[in-house]
Amino acid sequence: MTEYTLEDQAVKDKLYKLIDEKHDKMIEIRHYLHQHPEVSFEEKETGKYIADFYKDMDVKVEDNYGDGYGVVVTIDTGNPGKTIALRADFDALPVQEETGLPYASVNDGAMHACGHDGHTAYMLILAESLYEMRSDLTGKIKIVHQPAEETPPGGAQGMIEAGVLDGVDAILGVHMWAPIPYGTVECTTGPVMAGRSSFKMTIHGKGGHGSAPHLANDANVAASFFVTAAQTIVSRRVNPFDMATLTIGNFDGRGSFNVIKDSVFLEGDVRFMKDETCAVVEKNFKNLVKGMEIMFDVKIDLFYNNDYPVLNNDKELTEKIQKSLENSGIKEIKHLDFEGRESASEDFAYFTQNIPGTYMFVGEMPDDGVFYPHHSPKFIANEKALGLTAKAVGAATLDLLNN
Template identity: 75%
Template sequence: MSEKYALADQSLKEKLYKKIEDKTDKMIQIRRYLHEHPELSFEEKETGKYIADFYKDMDVKVEANYGDGYGVVVTIDSGKPGKTIALRADFDGLPVQEETGLPYASKNKGVMHACGHDGHTAYMLILAECLYELKDEFDGKVKIIHQPAEETPPGGAPGMIKAGVLKGVDAILGVHGWATTPYGTVQCTIGPVMTGRSSFKLTIHGKGGHGSAPNLANDANVAASYFVTIAQTIISRRTDPFDMCTLTVGNFDGRGSFNVIKDSVFLEGDVRFMNVAERPIIEKNFKNIVKGLEIMFGVKVDLFYNADYPVLDNNEDLTKEVQYSLNHSDIKELQTVDTTSRNTASEDFAYFSNEVPGVYMFVGEMPDNGVYSAHHSPTFVINEKALPLAAKTVGAAALDFLANK
């Protein structure tokens, strides 16, 4: 990379690394406690209180119950003029029954940290504590955003933004641990890195009847089956083949008795895209197919189509700066800075990066034995060695950003 950026004094970063290493056991204890006590999106009352309580002995501004849920915002002020960098971590769990067999498995039936947000919170709490202890040695402010409800639309980010969390913020950084990526790798890519998403629900109303006399009924299952098939042509025939797009029908509720023609069927799913220009194209063709379905099969369709999470786009200039920082920060655990990888999931961090320059990275947390489970699965586990690496990665990038006048 030819660009040259100012960097924080390496000795300051080494102090940060040492503090993170000294507090790693504490970090893991926090992560395991949170793993045992997950809460669902917009219901994270106890988690929010736990986070706010962590800061009670620090001379920092703490704002609890921030936004539409239980968000916590902490401002670490050096007392010296400078820029403001925001660091964001989410903390909600998922409606998944844990099957890991871990000694610190979830104690809340049907709820699990199956995406690693417990790890995000643990690394961020310790990083914040370390930055607080070093605040006399950097300029400007660090704003810690503990965000609830990432997993459930509309997400916790819009409410926090509406409440003013980004006021005075110059840039924002975030990290997601990723179990499919080897430990020691940090992915930091310019441009679109996570998909935008739309979700849909539709109920197809026909006419019920007996299986022996289909001519006297109007089978909603047949219309629904046709829809599942034809909707895929939106991706294969209406979007640019060079653009990543998917359309998934995740729920098809057409169950009934074997000899009864159902009068209605419910379907729901989502659409994802890496190029924001594809969003209106997909929506237009989706709704055209629904209209055609009504005409072709003589059914009535109730449709809910919601454009929710935006494409997560890493700001080019800020990403180059962060890449430079990572390549010049001497983080011993960091083996590879991958500048090309993208992720086909969606993230409400995109709302933040739509408002101010943002960079969202992935830190590899694949278990050392190379065996991993998918995010959101009941057997999902992380490599806890990735937590201090995440803290050092975000911490070094933040200090360098504040030093770059």
């Protein structure tokens, strides 16, 4: 059983003080990044900005890491001990911003609509603070600035293949989450984020005149049937106690009012909380496609890909972090939720497949309780969450290193 001493708390309080003193700097960083977003696998300038932040520190900086613009920074305390990795993603989305903020995106068609600018800002300040108090710590801290979380195959796998987890004992990640009230921290054992599959399909029929449908083969009719029938996979093939969703996000069947379309394009995704559910949905999805080809006498081109696995938090590590949060002394924490899970997906899951990892959520709902979902062109973050996130991740890191 871990014992927390006055000395432990003094070290944490020192870290919290450093973070508080850098509050304005952290907000300034976030505003700059928000104003200059770059989408997945195109984050060249963002990667350079991150690497340049560390240029005056006595740390090891590796840029262009993996198959993108990743940056890995190693802080060596000079004292023997564990190596703990902290990961923050930094890519933006192909979204046209509609917030009207004074620091809104200046890059047309790109926006930090998921909050990765905030993840990077808090991580830079936390890393700088940990570096400044490294003589109080043991072991090494590896800061993993990861690109391309939003777009499969994601940036995590490339960094793993390049060796980012070599010698690492555990990895921590966090997402500031608008649907959760500020002051709440979620930290749950087991599956905490859904796995995701995606699909694209083109249904080929035979075009014709609206007045003579018998001489054509309407792809819109087949596609419409599929949209409804596909939902029976979740309602009739998946165990009711297991979570699954199947969404058709794009149905491109537009044309002239009197023309029967010869092809229709559909795309969407599947979410699940168990790997077994992933296999069940994929099998029945493909069976449905085969049956439709016979039923409607159409040809279907299908691309079906399992993008990200279920994100599982290591039980032993997560329970340690739960205890750390309970004993953190962070005054901004109003509520700890050790049961919360989210149905979105994250390529942090690949890290946790290789070493013990824990992924947390920190509430960033605006104070008035009104929020736009992540990925919305009107998404606005509660910037008070940045400091709380830095402290929560920092406290967990200190306990893992020094205990």
